[in-house]
Each structure stands twice: as structure tokens, then as C-alpha cells.
Amino acid sequence: MFEDSDFNIFNVDSLESRMQLIKTVIDLKFELAAKAILPILNASGQTWYAHVAKHLRRTTNAPDNTWVAFSPNKRGYKMMPHFELGIWSDHVYIYLAVEENMKPKHTVEAVEKLLTAQTAVSELPSDFVISLDHMVNVSHQLSVTAYREAITRFSEIKHSEILIGMKLSRGDSRFESGKDLLAITEVIENLLPIYEIIK
Secondary structure: OOOHHHHHHHHOOOHHHHHHHHHHHHHHHHHHHHHHHHHHHHOOOOOOEEEEOOOOOOOOOOOOOEEEEEEOOOOOOOOOOEEEEEEOOOEEEEEEEEOHHHOOOOHHHHHHHHHHOHHHHHOOOOOOEEEOOOOOOOOEEOOHHHHHHHHHHHHHOOOOOEEEEEEEEOOOHHHHOOOHHHHHHHHHHHHHHHHHHHO
């Protein structure tokens, strides 16, 4: 689904030019991905919606990444656990995300659920990663220790998030073979039991 040329979009300096390419190239691929992802999510009997990032507040700096989020709320996604498929200049990611917009109203409840999910998280594939901010291109190998530290940070620091899932680095053979969408849907299937715990 994604091609190597898609990553070059984030090398375009102009806000207007980069946004035009995001809208005409990346967003169309997000919409295609949604056609494969939504049936998987809807299989539980709950209706899910795709929310493609619009970057409406940007007036000077072009976005360094962009994404489509999936949530069971038609109006938005930031206020609840959700799935996020995104792209940076060097990788595509698919995460189960708990973001700072849930705080402080739901912090205590969210932390309790995140702790309950610890066993399920420990059983995820070894190539899964954890990120603490969807707007920063940094992630680490997922481990129980890293997960618990992220929960502690989430409970104590206002601007903190927990995102777990997988990265497909630029040059990954699955892009060339057309198996990137299959890999993405498999990650969602792996993460769904954890979503059921933390939702």
C-alpha cells in the first residue's frame, strides 16, 4: 500500500506543498487502509470510525508526520483509547494509543486499566515497540519494564502518552511485496484484546 516515494513527502519544505501531497497521496492511502481495518474493528459489534488528521492549526511549519485514527466515537478519538496508523519520513507505525487528552478527568481509571493489561502486553510479539508521544519520532522496544515506567510517567506527567504497536521502517521488504497492509491488520488483531481491557 505505502511506497518508498511516500516518505519523501516529508522532505518537502513548503507547508502548502507538503499538505497538498499529504491530502492527495497519503490521505487516500489512509482511506484505503480504513476499508481493511474498520471491518476488523467492527467485528466486535461496535461501530468504529476513521478520523484522518487535518492539521488545521498549522499556519507556518509543515507537519513532520500524519495519521488516521480509529475510534468508536464519530466525533473524535483523542479523548479515549484508539488505534493510530501513521507515517513519518522513515517509517509507518500502527499503535494502540492512550493520549494526554484523557487527563486529568480519566487518569486514575486509565492507569488502573493499563496496569490490568500488563500480562496481555507481555505476550505481544518481540518486535513491538512503545512510544511516549505521537508527535515525537522516538520509540523503544516494548518490555514489561518499559510499559510499567510509561504508566508511571502517564500518571505523574501532564504531557505524556502511551502508544504500543509496531513500526515498519522505510525499506522494509513488506512495502515492496505489498504485504504492509497485512502486517498492519495483524498488529491490530494482536492489540485488540488489550484495547478491550483499557477501553
